[in-house]
Amino acid sequence: MARIVMRMAIGPHKVIVGSETKFICGCGLSKNQPFCDGTHKTTAQTEEPGRVYWYDQEGHRHECLESFPGIRSA
Numbered sequence: 374m375a376r377i378v379m380r381m382a383i384g385p386h387k388v389i390v391g392s393e394t395k396f397i398c399g400c401g402l403s404k405n406q407p408f409c410d411g412t413h414k415t416t417a418q419t420e421e422p423g424r425v426y427w428y429d430q431e432g433h434r435h436e437c438l439e440s441f442p443g444i445r446s447a
């Protein structure tokens with residue numbers, strides 16, 4: 374089953390485990406889940422506020438405006 378999940382984070386969450394610092398992906402685009410691989414840097418800089426995007430498995434961005442009129446945002 375496929376799902377479209379709206380994520381608002383545009384960067385990683387810093388987590389300290391013992392003496393190690395880890396960065397957990399918050400944008401959902403990392404190919405090294407659950408860890409950040411830096412992909413957010415290439416997408417967040419070109420996304421426009423107020424628009425909704427989705428990314429396919431190859432990482433290509435698509436914009437959806439009226440595609441999901443009932444989308445849950447909270």
Ligand code: FES
Pocket residue numbers: 383384385386397398399400401402403408409410411412413414
């Ligand atoms: S936060 Fe997702 S790739 Fe960095």
